[in-house]
Amino acid sequence: MESLFLNPQHSNAGLPDVSPLIGKMEMAGNQIRFGILGCAEIARKVSRAISLSPNATLFAIGSRSIDKAKRYAAENSFPETVKVYGSYEAVLDDPSVDAVYLPLPTSMHVPWAVLAAEKKKHVLLEKPTALHVSLLDRILQACESNGVQFMDGTMWMHNPRTHKMREMLSNPSLFGELKAVHSIFGFCANSDFLENDIRVKPDLDGLGALGDAGWYCIRSILWAANYELPKTVTALQGPVFNKAGVVLSCGASLLWEDGKSATFQCSFLMNLTMDLTVIGTKGTLHLNDFIIPFNETSAGFSLASESGFTELVTGWVPLPSNHVVTTDLPQEAFMVKEFASLVGNIRDSASKPDAKWPTISRKTQLVLDTVKASIDQGCVSIDIVS
Known part of the structure; x- marks a missing residue:
């Protein structure tokens, strides 16, 4: 998982006010719509990055319980327009979700990243990507065969x-x-x-x-x-x-x-x-x-x-x-912006996924x-x- 050092009380003090940007995202129709699987701490940082990115919008959050998902959305001031689901599957089954961010534990990456690819959702995956390269290969094969973009979450x-x-x-x-x-x-x-x-x-x-x-x-x-x-x-x-x-x-x-x-x-x-x-x-x-x-x-x-x-x-x-x-x-917003740009090219211009990022992840x-x-x-x- 991406290391994150924030106030343990989850304060947003000192961070830029993103509410105007969120409103702008909601009015636009060509942003890449992101779903997030899980309520990990690092997802707070990436959800903010999605809101800051000019070509992305936070569309859905899913957890293993609806109560946890609702609480997470409220604690992080997600817009009311964000859909809240009580399972990961529900996010993947939402036809309006273009891409998913997976901050799940590494041992859970293969089943959920593969399923996301099979559901034609583009995959932004936290690092480390897998417990072994043979498992990462299963994820990359699923992404390639389903024509979806893969990128890991190495922000720098x-x-x-x-x-x-x-x-x-x-x-x-x-x-x-x-x-x-x-x-x-x-x-x-x-x-x-x-x-x-x-x-x-x-x-x-x-x-x-x-x-x-x-x-x-x-x-x-x-x-x-x-x-x-x-x-x-x-x-x-x-x-x-x-x-x-x-x-x-x-x-x-x-x-x-x-x-x-x-x-x-x-x-x-x-x-x-x-x-x-x-x-x-x-x-x-x-x-x-x-x-x-x-x-x-x-x-x-x-x-x-x-x-x-x-x-x-x-x-x-x-x-x-x-x-x-x-x-x-x-x-992290530049990361989301670049990923969303690649996804947009695939969605709107029939481009092929960029092989650069999965190649770097695999190495x-x-x-x-x-x-x-x-x-x-x-x-x-x-x-x-x-």
Whole structure:
């Protein structure tokens, strides 16, 4: 599930007022109509993103009980026009729903994502996408055979900062050739989380910190490498498990045939950290909030290009340049906007689903699975088999 750190009282204090936008959405007739399966905490964030996106509208919410669905809708100030259902099936059976967002536990992804695809609903699926790539393949096959768009919920991928960083990494005079990537995502979970959160339950999200936090690290590494799969993966020594055998902290190193390398660490047991460093032959890119920016309307990074020491080795020259990208929407709204645009092209222009996003999801899942296999086998090196 997407990590979310909000006020435990579910206050919307400090967030933009979206009610005018919601009204605008209700009056328009060409938005993609979203249904949400489940009342997860992260769905609060994505439902807001749907309301903020200019080409999407929140149409329905479903839970396993009508009372829970009604309570969730009321607590989150959903418009009265949003349909409230007492089952997931009812959302999928609604002919007016174009697409569904699934924030369900990972162990529930296959049956509900496959059924959604069979009902011709486009699928925005929370990460990690599955417990194993073979299970993700069942979802992707169902989406492909039913002509529906698939995308996972890795929000930072859609931030305009990410596109700006890609421009710089693709500039050979600024960055050169990729040599190494280092990625860290961790947060210090409290005792209640470590005992009761679905991300520490083997029957719900059995991949633990690797699936939740490690997904982002692996995705950032693949992103930096233009989605070229590494040749080998080796889990770092000393993974930490809870009493049920779920990973609470781990890491891995990745190696490519051309010699570039990467490492990552992910944990539920460290101070909140979201660092990404991408190193080339000419440049080094740094950012400290790559998953959730410090500010949702602006995001920064630094790039040091052809840096060296001053004459007496007392400093750097030239100094790294700092870059800030401002946005009019939070990154999760950009995600919804892009997904809805792809869905709209399929619905209104008979376009085919974009294969980019399922391909990226599958590569991320494949590397994650290989890290898990290395952990299970005593942190041995394992070749990636696609």
